[in-house]
Amino acid sequence: MKKGVVFVLLLLFLLGTALQNVWAQKIYYDLSAVGISGNDDNVTGLHDQWGVYARSENIVNIGNDGFTSGDTFTNIGMLKVSSLLDFIGGSISDDEGLNTNYEITAAWTDLTGVVTAKNVVSNAPLTEYVTFSYDSGTVITFYIDDSPDFDTSFNFNDGFTNFSTATDGIPILDVIIEGGTGSILQTDTNDDGLVDYVITASATLHGRVTHVYQNDFIFFEDFGDFYELIDREIILAFTDWNADNFEYNFDDFPPNVRTIADHNGSLDFAVPEPATIILVGSGLLLLGFSLRKRRDS
Numbered sequence: 001m002k003k004g005v006v007f008v009l010l011l012l013f014l015l016g017t018a019l020q021n022v023w024a025q026k027i028y029y030d031l032s033a034v035g036i037s038g039n040d041d042n043v044t045g046l047h048d049q050w051g052v053y054a055r056s057e058n059i060v061n062i063g064n065d066g067f068t069s070g071d072t073f074t075n076i077g078m079l080k081v082s083s084l085l086d087f088i089g090g091s092i093s094d095d096e097g098l099n100t101n102y103e104i105t106a107a108w109t110d111l112t113g114v115v116t117a118k119n120v121v122s123n124a125p126l127t128e129y130v131t132f133s134y135d136s137g138t139v140i141t142f143y144i145d146d147s148p149d150f151d152t153s154f155n156f157n158d159g160f161t162n163f164s165t166a167t168d169g170i171p172i173l174d175v176i177i178e179g180g181t182g183s184i185l186q187t188d189t190n191d192d193g194l195v196d197y198v199i200t201a202s203a204t205l206h207g208r209v210t211h212v213y214q215n216d217f218i219f220f221e222d223f224g225d226f227y228e229l230i231d232r233e234i235i236l237a238f239t240d241w242n243a244d245n246f247e248y249n250f251d252d253f254p255p256n257v258r259t260i261a262d263h264n265g266s267l268d269f270a271v272p273e274p275a276t277i278i279l280v281g282s283g284l285l286l287l288g289f290s291l292r293k294r295r296d297s
Contacts, residue, residue, distance in 0.1 A: 025270045026087075026221040031096055033217040034170050036146045038096025045094040046221055047084040050104070052239065054079035054263040055152040057159060060115075064254045066194065067130050071115040076159075077263075078107040078166040080150045085266060103148040105166040111138045111177065126188040128195055134180035134205060145169030154260055156249045171213045173226070175237045180205035194250065194257075201243040201261070209235035209269065223271050233271050241265025 031042040038044075056077025063071070081104040083091045098104075113134040121127040143166070151165040182203030186195040212218075215227040223229055241263040249258040 025223075025268075027218060027269060028221065029218040030216060031102065033214055034144055034172070036102045036144070038101055040094060040096060042096060044084060044096050045092040046086075047092050048087050049085040049089075049266040049268050050081045051083035051085050051091070052079050052241065052263075052265055052267050053082040054241065054265075055154060056261060056263065057154065058259045058261075059252075060257050060259070061255050062253075062257055067115060067118050067128060069115055069117050073113055073115070073132070075111040075113070076109045077111075078105065078150075078152060078160065078163060079263075080105045080166070081267075082264075099148050099150075101148075102144055102146050103150055103169070104142060104144050104172070105150055105169065106140050106142045107163045107166040108138055108140050109163075111135075113180075116181075121185070122187075125191060126193065126195060127199075128186055130184045130186065132182050132184075134177060134182075134203075136176075136178045138177040139210070140175050140177065140207075141167070141171050142173040142175070143167060143169030144172050156247075156251070156258065156260075172217060173209055173213065174211035175207045176210050177205055177207045194253075196248045196250075198243070198246040198259075198261070201246070202241065203243070203263075204238070204240040206239075207237045209237055220269075220271065226269075229271070236270050236272055237267065238270070239265055239267040 026046045026048050028044045028046050031038045031044075036042070054077055056075050058073050058075050060067070060073040061071055062068070081098065084095045084098060086092050096102075111134065113132050115130055115132045117131045119129045121129050145168060149165045149168070151162045152160075153162060154160055180203060182201070184201040185199040186201075187197050187199060188195050189197045209226070209230060212227045212230045216225060218226045220226070220229070223233065226235060229235065242265060243261040243263045245262045247260050252258060
């Protein structure tokens, strides 16, 4: 195995070990702070994850030669919190009417990234394993709305025409994306030299809460109110999801291939220990340098 590959795998192992010490911190929120009535006392039970559902569109510039390392993409989409998850992955029972009395949603239009590698798994039919990374900088605002109307309908002629259903509530949090990775295993079903069907796909995104809009709304059990905490502590955000129900559109090829997909996963918030911040930050810088060096070589 090449030294560069060993180095990247070691960094990923260290980052994974560090992040295990960060996530799964207990949170809850109080609907009274934003004027919404729940099913009971307006305060949710303790949970450590928001289960999320999303739909997004990818526009990948693959040129004339299919997917290759260095291809860039733009992702737009919208999500809702579909459930509140306990510490073993089950939905909590006292969600105060999530998606009936209220909904928590978000949308984005400027998430970008790059293909980091492509490996041909099979030539007959053509099957490719593609990995990619997300760029930093996209700010995603989360909203809470007392009139659930989330709508992810989409078509390739008009795209998303319903972003307002994910952004018409009361803002609660801003999260800035600081990076992420993903992979797709895809195949060519009609033997025309272009992959057109996804077998499996998954992605992770990590970010940081940069603004908290509502006082006395969302709390860590061990650290207190997000609103007061943000001035003195870093609050991290981490999401991972699997994607399915892909649809391909080649109307713009070359150079672009467009896809839409559904995503199901989870979102965590956490306050990291200072040592973990140093390790993760240093590791991400080294990993980015390593990936860039491999692409440039």
